[in-house]
Amino acid sequence: MGAETRRKSRGRTGGSTLSGRGLRKSYGDFEAVKGVDFEVYAGECFGFLGPNGAGKTSTMKMIYAAAVPTGGELSVVGLDVIRHDREVKRRIGVVPQENNLDEGLKVRENLLVYGRYFDLPRKLVLQRADELLDFVQLTEKAEAKVESLSGGMKRRLLIARALVNDPDLVVLDEPTTGLDPQARHLVWDKLRELAREGKTLILTTHYMEEAARLCDRLVIMEGGDIIARGSPGELVREHVSPQVLEFRSDPASLTALRPILEEAADSVEEGGSVEALLAFTRDADAIMERVRESGIKVENIVHRGSGLEDVFMRLTGRRLAD
Ligand SMILES: Nc1ncnc2c1ncn2[C@@H]1O[C@H](COP(=O)(O)OP(=O)(O)O)[C@@H](O)[C@H]1O
Ligand SMILES: [Mg+2]
DSSP: OOHHHHHHHHSSSSOEEEEEEEEEEEETTEEEEEEEEEEEETTOEEEEEOSTTSSHHHHHHHHTTSSOOSEEEEEETTEETTTTHHHHHHHEEEEOSSOOOOTTSBHHHHHHHHHHHTTOOHHHHHHHHHHHHHHTTOGGGTTSBGGGSOHHHHHHHHHHHHTTTOOSEEEEESTTTTOOHHHHHHHHHHHHHHHHTTOEEEEEESOHHHHHHHOSEEEEEETTEEEEEEOHHHHHHHHSOSEEEEEEOOHHHHHHHHHHHHHHSSEEEEOSSSSEEEEEESOHHHHHHHHHHHTOOOSEEEEEEOOHHHHHHHHHSOOOBO
16 A cells, blocks of 8 residues: 555544634734635644745644634634634644743653643553653653753653543644754654554644655645645646756856756746756656757756645746746
């Protein structure tokens, strides 16, 4: 079974657990979220992608009842968030964008103190704390002060803390930003385990690789609007051709190459900070043939499949020619 089939079979079984309709958030005159619609099914991992300032955190805060919507409807675990904010808070787990652990407390203490907010029996909280420390691989750090932990450990502790009340729905705002690759992979493993257990995960990220690996479906936000939605595979198929040829060379050669690529490829884009042209196509061989015929000097060519990052750059980044 392919990743996408597996994903589909996991989602959409338990009905809708999160739904936003025309959801808005303004700060004074400034509208950070401009009336967005989304629906998340129980057991899905659902992503909110977008550049900084897109409105992701504002949306997350409304979902976890830390900010009041200025318009629209929002239901979380089947409850209207505005009328039932306290119940929603009890039923979900939250990993906020900014670490708000109690740095002066020890690792296990952070979980115990948090457990008290939920009026859980002390014995149960003690048992869960140990299970969760084991889950996020922090058992050895149980008695360490939070301030002594690495960034990756703190993020794992935040994830453990979000699970103290055994929520069905966990909201994670940029769970891996700022982590090194090892720490990031460990967090991904933990999130996949949670998804396998059937938890619904809502996460924001600006890492396309993260979204492609974890999310069953996602929306891309920009400037307070949702500008695209679908599974990672659907978004790639819908917005970009399946293959990419990246050409690198000196500026004069690239200038000469551009019209040839524009004629032969489905679309051409400038490639990021490096001097490069990206040709999107279904037939890389045909393009290579044309480039060879032209005799233009190309220093380096990379042939790869297109991905979510290409979709993201196309929709939110620079455009050269379509
Ligand atoms: N409390 C606030 N007061 C005023 N403006 C805010 C506040 N919070 C966020 N914003 C603005 O709203 C926009 C969206 O922010 P945010 O939701 O944090 O986006 P993201 O998480 O996608 O980076 C940004 O322009 C940000 O500056
Ligand atoms: Mg944010």
